[in-house]
Structures are given as C-alpha cells and as structure tokens.
Amino acid sequence: MSPNDKYASVVAACGHLPLVLRGEDYLELLPVAWRAINDYGILIAHRTYDAPELGPWRRQHSGHAAKRGLWEVHNDPYDLSRVFVRTTGGWITAPWDDLPLVSAPFADFTWDHSRVRRRRRSTSSSAKVARMLKINLPMGSVGS
Template identity: 80%
Template sequence: MQSTTRDKAIVEATFSAINSLFVQHLPGYTGPNVSRRGDRVEADAVWTIPELQGLLDEWLLAGWQARPHDALRDPYRPKQAMSPNDKYASLVAASGYLPLVLRGEDYLELLPVAWRAVNDYGIRIGYRTYDSADLGPWRREHSGITAKRGLWEVHYDPYDLSQVFVRTQHGWITIPWVQLPLVNAPFADFTWSHARRLAAEAGLDNTNEAAVARVLDQLLTRAELGPDKRTAKVVGRTRTAAAAHRPPTVPETEPRTEPEITPEPEAKPPAEVIPFGVFDAHAEAERWL
C-alpha cells in the first residue's frame, strides 16, 4: 500500500511539473480550471499532437534533464541539488556502462503505436490506407489481445508514412501505403497534414486519400517553383527529416569478409650465434689477487 501511494505521488508530481514548466507556456493553454483560463485561448491552439510530442521531447532533453531537482541529492554533497543528467553521470562514473547498438527490430519497437483492425481493404490510419497480400491471413481476425478488443499493434514512422509495420504472432510485416505510386518521395506526418490543408483550400475532399496524394506529389516535386513560402518550408523540413532522422540501419546478419593476408617478406638467415664462455669464479678471483 505504501509503495502504491508513493508511486501515485511521483506520477502526480511529474504531471504537475510538466504542467507548470512546459504546458502552461504553450499557446492555447486552458489552465487547470475555468478560473485560470485565458481570454480566447481557442484562437491560439495551433499545435498538432505530433508537433506537441516533438516540443515535449525537446523540452525533456534541454529543460527537464538538465534542471536540478530537489529530490536528487548526492550523499557526499547533500546540500546541492542535482539534475538527472548529473545523477546519470555519477552512476556511469561509479559502475560504467555497456553501449549496445540498436537492431532493426529495436528501432521498430521505439516507433509510435496505433491499434487498428485489419479489414478486407487493409489498415486505415489518418485517412491513409495500407494494404498488402501479406495481410491475407490476418484480415478480419482477432489479434488475441483482449485488452485492445482484438485490434492489431501497428507501428508507424512519423517521418516516413509510406509504410507501416504490423506485429503478428509470426513477427513483423511491412505494409505499404496503397497510394504510394502517386507520390515519388518520402513524406512526414506534418507534410501529409499540410497537403490535406492545401486540398481543402483548393475545394477538394481532404478525406479522399487519392486526391490528397496528388496534392502531396505536387507539393513535394514542384513546391520550390511556387511563391508559397510556407509550402517550401514544409518541403525543406520533409527532405531534411527523411535524410537525417533515422539512424543508419545495419543488416541483422552481415556477411563476414576475411581480411586479406599480406605475404610476409622473405626471412633473412639468422645471424651467427656466439655463445658466452662458462663463468669460473675461482679463475676470476685469481685475476684480482
């Protein structure tokens, strides 16, 4: 019971810190109750969920991890508060660490998750349809995860929405976007949102993925020729993210190449060995008498 109470207090303190140090400084913050609600905050709510996630990640790295916490103390310096980074540095200095290279499967595990049904047409995420013949055995089937009402665990890369990854009982399967032939470049979540916005402004149905895909292709291939600076900025972010966000992938089993053996130079004949004489202590003593 004490452990549960302590864990609850830690969770509440964490959320309180996030609200007071991060969330309240964002446009559109409504406050903990109506008495602290700002004036016309709806007009300032400009961040999407993926954008908020990126801001929170940045704040955790640059703000929270480097900020001294009253609850973090060193037994040898109890009067000085330490940051999480300081405590981690002390831990590494005391016990060391073992760096591990992430495998391809580890990378998939770290991606965001969406729980979806596998229907006859495939999987729908954000008005996009993903389908492949590999989904055949799993269509309209229960995933076996009762807590998720039989939905399937789908991982997706916010910086590359051209495919998703579905976890099955036999491992991961990669499912491409059905409209991918219409788009000849990788695109991110914010790129898709911008394309939907442009489609709506042009009077198109921004829930029709084929129409949005055509707008997306025009956005990625010809945006630099137009006067729309916002679109050009989105395209620049997309290209930068596609090139730099993902760590280099290493094949699970790389073929090993034997190192080339350099022939050793011909050995020279050994020099003549001249042995030392046997030491005679009595003869040596006679020399010094």
C-alpha cells in the same frame, strides 16, 4: 539511494556499456496505433496500407482483449510510406496503397497540410491528397 544515484554509482564503478539496437528495436520505438486489419488493409489517417502477408490476419481478433482485438501497428511520422504490423508470426511491413502517386518522401505534418489544402477545394480522398503531395513537394525533399 534513488535509482538515478544508484545507476550513476554503477557507471562510475564499472563504466558505461553501450547497447547496439537491432532493427526490431527501432520498430518498437516508433509510435503505435491500434487498428483492425480489414479486407482492404489497415486505415490510418485516411491512408490505406496493405500487403499480401496480412491475408491470414484479415478480420481476425489480435488476441489483445484490452485493445478490443485491434492489432499493434507502428508507423514512422517522418516516413508515411509504410507501417509495421506486429502479428503472432512476427512483423509485417505494409506499404501505403497510393505511394506510387508521390514522387518524394513526406512526413505526417506534410500530409496534414496537403489534406487541409485539398479539403478547401473539394472532398479529399487519399489519392487526391497524394497527387497534391506530388505537386507541392520538390524532388528530393524530406517531409518539408
């Protein structure tokens, strides 16, 4: 009997029990990137994320030898305003440093588009791309 057949027979006999996810379960399901926690914070796709709670872990080895000591960082591709860092003390939420420059939520594909447009004009810093996002996003749009 295959695992799917076995599962189907158990559900037929006992019924389906839905499992309610906790907030931490949702974080586990987000895409993961392995990054260093530097003095300035965490760098992902030319964006810097930082929080005071990262202090004890800056320039420290994560304990994951297979990942060269990098830290497990989860991010929502539809909301780049913050990342979630797993530490031995639990999860730490680190906001994007240039978030105050953006007036509406945006997704990774919106960031990539604005970065490409900005690169055509000159060098593209995170703050310059953030300002371009503010110009290009209508108020209340969600990553479109």
